[in-house]
Amino acid sequence: MSTSVTKSVHMERIELSGPKVHTILSQLGEWLPNAKFEVDGKVEKCADAELDHYCRPLFIELDILTKISSQQVRMKYNVIRILSQEPVEFYNSIGETDLIPILVIGGDPIISNATVDPLQNTSQHLIPGTRIHITKDVKISPALYCLVLVTF
Numbered sequence: 001m002s003t004s005v006t007k008s009v010h011m012e013r014i015e016l017s018g019p020k021v022h023t024i025l026s027q028l029g030e031w032l033p034n035a036k037f038e039v040d041g042k043v044e045k046c047a048d049a050e051l052d053h054y055c056r057p058l059f060i061e062l063d064i065l066t067k068i069s070s071q072q073v074r075m076k077y078n079v080i081r082i083l084s085q086e087p088v089e090f091y092n093s094i095g096e097t098d099l100i101p102i103l104v105i106g107g108d109p110i111i112s113n114a115t116v117d118p119l120q121n122t123s124q125h126l127i128p129g130t131r132i133h134i135t136k137d138v139k140i141s142p143a144l145y146c147l148v149l150v151t152f
Contacts, residue, residue, distance in 0.1 A: 008096075008133035011113055011122050016100070016129050018061040025128050028054050028079075029103035032145045037081055042088045046079040055079075055147065058100075068151060077149045081105075087112070087139040095152030097134045101126040105143035112139045 008014075016025075031054050037044035055077065059065050068075050073095075079102065082088050090099075101109065104126075111132055112123035124132060126144055140146070 010133065010135040011111070011124060011138075012133045013124055013130050014133075016062065016131060020057070020061045022129055024058045024061055025102055028058065028147075029128070029145065032079060032081070032103060035079075042082070042084040042086070044081040044083070046081075051079065058147075064149070073151045075149065075151050077147060079145055079147050081145050082109070082140055082142045084142055087141045089137065090134075090140050091137050092134050095150045098131045098149045099126070099134065099140075100131045100147040100149065101128045102145045102147055103128060105145065107141070107143055109144040110141040112141070113137075 031050070032046070035046055035048040035050065038047040064075070083105065099111065109126040110123050111126055111134075112121055113136060126132070126140070126146065
């Protein structure tokens with residue numbers, strides 16, 4: 001299982017495990033282009049009432065809900081859509097954050113810690129079926145749908 005509820009290092013990428021993960025991500029990816037989104041700066045945040053219905057199977061498959069309740073932490077999540085032509089700065093303001101790419105819309109989405117220290121820039125491709133743990137601010141290059149999971 002691969003959730004952020006256990007401590008991880010900044011920019012650590014882990015393959016999601018579970019027999020249904022890729023099927024669930026595909027179903028979520030088929031639904032998202034028709035879901036309701038609201039603009040919030042350079043990103044769009046899912047504002048669809050059905051979001052929980054489509055995310056819950058992934059949380060169950062990854063055992064996220066059990067881990068959260070056993071460790072007595074809280075969770076917030078949403079799906080963001082990044083379409084901007086420029087990299088988007090993403091600020092990790094509270095808690096531990098995991099980014100789970102769901103669907104690549106175009107290009108080759110990349111996450112970079114360039115906002116933290118341009119001299120020690122580390123970047124990784126955002127690939128569906130993985131999660132990237134972040135503890136500091138990052139830049140995300142378009143274009144994709146990405147689940148943002150924050151535990152605190």
